Amino acid sequence: MSIDIFLNLTVRGLTTGAIYALVGMGIVLILQTTNVMNFAQGDTGMFITYLAFFMITTAKVPYSLVLILAIAAGAVVGLLIERFMMRSVRSRSHLSLIMLTLGLSLLFQGLAAFLFNTEPRLFPPLVSGDPIKIGPVVLGRQDIVVLLAAIVTFGILYLFLYRTKQGAAARSISQDEYAARVLGIPTPSIYMLIWAIGSALAGLAALLIVPRFSLEPSFMGLIQVKAFTAIVLGGMGSVFGAAVGGLIIGVVENLVAYQFPAIKDSFMLIVIVIVLLVMPQGLFGKRQQRRF
Amino acid sequence: MTPSGTRRLAVNAALIVLVLMVPLVFHSRSSIVGYLNIAMLYAIATQGLNLLMGFGGLVSLGHAAFMAIGGYTAAVLVMTYHVNMFLAIVAGVAGAGLFGLVIGFPSLRLSGFYLAVATMALGSSVADVIKRLAITGGDYGLINIPVLRLGGWELTSEASKYYFFVVILVAVFLVVRNFLNSRSGRAVRAVRDSEMTASAMGVNVAAYKLITFIFAACIAGLSGALYAFTISYLHPMNFGLAFSINLLSMSIIGGLGTIIGPILGALFWVMLPLVIGGRMEFLSTVIFGLSIIGSVMFLPKGLSELVTRIQTRLKL
Numbered sequence: 001m002s003i004d005i006f007l008n009l010t011v012r013g014l015t016t017g018a019i020y021a022l023v024g025m026g027i028v029l030i031l032q033t034t035n036v037m038n039f040a041q042g043d044t045g046m047f048i049t050y051l052a053f054f055m056i057t058t059a060k061v062p063y064s065l066v067l068i069l070a071i072a073a074g075a076v077v078g079l080l081i082e083r084f085m086m087r088s089v090r091s092r093s094h095l096s097l098i099m100l101t102l103g104l105s106l107l108f109q110g111l112a113a114f115l116f117n118t119e120p121r122l123f124p125p126l127v128s129g130d131p132i133k134i135g136p137v138v139l140g141r142q143d144i145v146v147l148l149a150a151i152v153t154f155g156i157l158y159l160f161l162y163r164t165k166q167g168a169a170a171r172s173i174s175q176d177e178y179a180a181r182v183l184g185i186p187t188p189s190i191y192m193l194i195w196a197i198g199s200a201l202a203g204l205a206a207l208l209i210v211p212r213f214s215l216e217p218s219f220m221g222l223i224q225v226k227a228f229t230a231i232v233l234g235g236m237g238s239v240f241g242a243a244v245g246g247l248i249i250g251v252v253e254n255l256v257a258y259q260f261p262a263i264k265d266s267f268m269l270i271v272i273v274i275v276l277l278v279m280p281q282g283l284f285g286k287r288q289q290r291r292f
Numbered sequence: 293m294t295p296s297g298t299r300r301l302a303v304n305a306a307l308i309v310l311v312l313m314v315p316l317v318f319h320s321r322s323s324i325v326g327y328l329n330i331a332m333l334y335a336i337a338t339q340g341l342n343l344l345m346g347f348g349g350l351v352s353l354g355h356a357a358f359m360a361i362g363g364y365t366a367a368v369l370v371m372t373y374h375v376n377m378f379l380a381i382v383a384g385v386a387g388a389g390l391f392g393l394v395i396g397f398p399s400l401r402l403s404g405f406y407l408a409v410a411t412m413a414l415g416s417s418v419a420d421v422i423k424r425l426a427i428t429g430g431d432y433g434l435i436n437i438p439v440l441r442l443g444g445w446e447l448t449s450e451a452s453k454y455y456f457f458v459v460i461l462v463a464v465f466l467v468v469r470n471f472l473n474s475r476s477g478r479a480v481r482a483v484r485d486s487e488m489t490a491s492a493m494g495v496n497v498a499a500y501k502l503i504t505f506i507f508a509a510c511i512a513g514l515s516g517a518l519y520a521f522t523i524s525y526l527h528p529m530n531f532g533l534a535f536s537i538n539l540l541s542m543s544i545i546g547g548l549g550t551i552i553g554p555i556l557g558a559l560f561w562v563m564l565p566l567v568i569g570g571r572m573e574f575l576s577t578v579i580f581g582l583s584i585i586g587s588v589m590f591l592p593k594g595l596s597e598l599v600t601r602i603q604t605r606l607k608l
Contacts, residue, residue: 037405089589094404095351096588099544102537103584110577118574218534225416225533228409236406266420269413276402276410 001258004136009254015143017250018150019209023220023227024234024242025150025157026201032174032237033194036086036097040104042220042227044199045206047108048073050116052207053123053215063126070203078199082192112217125211146208153201154243160197161239170194226253229272235282245283296607311458315451324566325450331555331562332457333519336464338542338554340511343468345540346549347477348504349484350399351408354415355512355539357395360531361418362388362513363520364428367437370521372427377441381517388513389506391418396505400498415536422528433527440521453522460518461555464511469551471507480504545583547594556595 001009023041030038052070055061061069081104089096125142132139161167169190172180181187206220213219227242230249234241249268257264275282318324341355366384369375375383398410422428429435440447440456447453471477479500482490491497520526538561546557560583565576587594 031405037408085585085589092588092592095345095349095548096592098351098405098408099540100585100588102540103544103581103588105581106537106541106577106584107581110574110579110581113574114572114578221533225412229413232406232409262424266417269417269420272413273398273410276406277398280402280406 005258006255007135007137009258010251011137011139012143013251013254014247015139015147015250016254017230017247018143018147019205019212019223019246020226020230020249021150021243021246022146022153022201022205022208023223024230024246025153025239026198026205027224027227028231028234028236028239028242029157029201030194030198031231032239033170034082034086034173034191035094035177036101037094038198039098039101039224040081040108041101041198041202042206042224043105043108043112044074044077045202045204045209046217046220047112048077048203049123049206049210049215050112053121054116056124063124067126067204067207070207071200074200074203075196077203078195078197079192081199082195086191086195087188109217116217118217120214120216123210123215126208142208142211146212149204149208150243150246153204154239157197157239166190166193226268229268232272233275233282235284237282238284241282241284248283299607312455315454319451322450325454327562327566328559329450329453329457329522331558332454332461333515333522334539334542334562335555335558336461336518337512337515338539338546338558339464339468340508340515341539342543342546342548342550342554343472343511344504344508345543346547346553347472347484348480348501348508350501350504351404351411352395352415352505352508353408353412353533353536353540354395354418355411355508356531356533356535357415357418358388358392358509358512359516359519359535360422360526360528361391362516363526363531364422364434364516365513366517367434367520367526368427370438371434371436377438377521381514381521384517384520385510385513388516389510392506392509393502395509396502399501399505412533412536416533419528419532422531428528429526431528433525433529434520435525437520437524437526439524440518457518460514464514465551465555468511472551476500476503541580541584545580545587545594547587547591547596550593550596552599553594553596556599560595 023045027038027041030036030041048070051073052066055066055069056063085100085104086097089100126145127141129141132141132144161171169180169185170193172183172185173187173190177187209223210219226249227246230246231242232245233249234243234245252271253264253268256267260267314328315325337355337359340358341352344350344352344355362384365387366377366380369380369383370377395411395414398414399407402410423431440453442456447456472481479490479495480503482493482495483497483500487497542557542561543554544557545560546555547553561580564579565573568576568579591597593600
C-alpha cells in the first residue's frame with residue numbers, strides 16, 4: 001500500500017467515521033443522561049429525511065430552510081417521545097426502555113415504507129461539484145461538509161454540556177439522578193431538553209449522510225450498528241468518546257476493507273466484542289461504570 | 293371437581309380439538325397451514341429468547357444467529373455429508389448450543405445494553421461469516437434442502453408437517469415449563485431478579501447464566517434446523533439483525549416471561565400481514581411497531597395478559 005493510497009483511505013475513513021460520530025453523539029447524549037439506548041435514533045432521522053426529500057423535490061423549499069426544519073422536526077419528535085412515551089415507563093427495566101425504542105424504530109420504518117414505498121431514491125447533496133484535491137488526497141464536497149458538521153456538532157455539544165447550566169444539570173443527572181432531583185434540578189424538563197437535542201441531531205445527521213447512500217427505509221440500519229460500536233469503543237460515557245470512536249472505526253474499517261475485503265463487515269464487530277470483554281470502559285470511559 | 297375446573301377442562305379440550313382440526317378445515321387452502329407451520333417454528337425460537345430475556349433477564353440481539361447455525365449445520369450435514377437427518381438435527385441443536393456457550397461468556401461480564409451491543413455484534417457477524425463460506429452456498433444461499441424425513445416417512449404435505457410441529461412445539465414448551473419450575477429454573481429467575489441475592493443464596497450465577505444461554509440457543513437451533521428442512525432454502529440475509537429484532541418483537545408482543553407468550557406473539561407476527569393483505573405489507577410493520585410500544589406501555593405481559601384477563605372474566 002503506497003503512502004498516497006494510505007492517505008486517501010485514511011481521510012475517506014475519517015469522513016465515514018464522521019457519519020458514525022454524528023449518529024453516535026446523539027445516541028450517547030440520550031444514553032448518558034436519560035439511560036435509554038435509543039435504537040430509534042437512526043430511523044427517526046430516516047423518517048425526517050423522507051419528509052425533507054419531498055420538501056426539496058416536490059415543494060421546492062430552499063435547502064438551508066429544509067435543514068433547519070429537519071433539525072426542528074427532530075427536536076419535536078424527541079420532545080414527544082420523551083413526554084408521551086419515556087416519561088410514563090421510566091421506572092421500568094432497561095429492557096423495556098430498549099424495547100420501546102425498538103418499537104419506535106419499526107414504526108418509523110413501516111410508516112416510511114407504507115407511505116413512500118421502498119424504492120431507493122437519490123437525495124441531492126447540500127453542496128455539489130467536483131471533488132476537491134488537497135495534495136494527494138481527493139475528497140468529495142459533501143464528505144467535507146459531513147466532517148465539518150461532526151466537528152461543529154461536537155463543539156456545540158461540548159459547550160452545551162460544560163458551559164451552560166442545563167448542560168451541567170444533564171451531567172449531574174447522568175452521575176446520580178436521585179441526588180440531582182434532591183438538589184432541585186428539574187429532571188423532567190432536562191430529560192425533554194436532552195431528547196430534543198439528541199433527536200434533532202438525528203435529523204441533522206441523516207440529512208447530511210443520505211446523499212452518500214440512497215434514501216430507503218432501511219438505510220440507517222447499518223450506520224446505526226456502527227454508531228453503537230463507536231459508542232462502545234469510546235466508552236459509552238462521553239460525547240467525546242463517541243466522536244473519536246466513530247472516527248477510529250471509520251478509518252480502521254476503510255483500511256481493513258482495502259487490505260482484507262472479505263472481513264470488512266465483521267472485523268469491527270468482532271473488535272467491539274473484544275473491547276467489551278477486555279476493557280468495558282472503552283477508550284475514554286471512566287473505570288467506574290454505572291452497573292445495570 | 294369444581295365448576296370452574298370443569299369449565300377449564302372443557303375449554304382446554306375444545307382448544308386441543310381446534311388445534312387438531314385446523315389442517316382438516318383448511319384442507320383445500322394448505323398455504324394457511326404452511327403459514328401456521330412457520331408461526332410454530334418462530335414460536336419455538338421465540339420460546340428460547342423468552343427463556344433468555346423473560347426469565348433469565350439477559351438481552352440477546354443476536355438470536356437469529358442461533359437459528360442460522362442450527363439450520364446451516366443440519367442442512368450442510370445432510371446435503372454435503374449425507375448424514376442421517378435426525379442426527380443432523382441433533383448436530384444442529386448441539387452446534388447452536390456450542391455457539392450459545394460462546395455468546396454466553398460475554399454475559400458473565402456484561403449486562404444491560406453492553407450485552408445488547410455484544411450480542412448484536414456477534415449475531416450480525418455470524419450472518420456475515422456464513423455469507424463468506426463456500427460450503428454454505430455463500431451469498432446465493434443454500435437451495436434444494438431435502439424435506440423432513442422421519443424413518444421411512446416423508447413429511448411433504450403441510451398437514452403432516454403441521455402435526456409434527458405441534459408435537460415438537462408442545463414438547464419444547466413442556467420442557468421449558470418444567471425447567472422453569474425446577475430448582476434450576478428458580479435459580480435462573482433468582483439471577484434475573486437480583487444477582488447479588490441469588491449468589492448470596494448459593495446460586496452459581498455464572499453457571500446459570502451460561503446454562504440459560506446454552507438452553508436458549510439449543511431451542512433456537514432446533515427451530516432453525518426444522519426451518520431448513522421445511523422451507524428448503526436458507527439465506528444468510530434472513531438471519532441478520534433484522535430477524536433477531538423480529539424474534540424479539542414476537543416475544544415482547546406475546547408477553548415476555550410467560551409460557552404461552554411466544555405462541556401468541558409468533559401467530560400475531562405471521563398472521564397479521566396475511567389478514568391485512570399483500571399490498572399493505574408495510575402497514576403491518578407499522579402495527580407491529582405500535583403493538584410493541586403498546587405492550588411495553590400498557591400491557592407489560594403482552595397478548596398473554598389479554599388472555600389472562602379473558603380467563604378471569606370468564607372465571608376459568
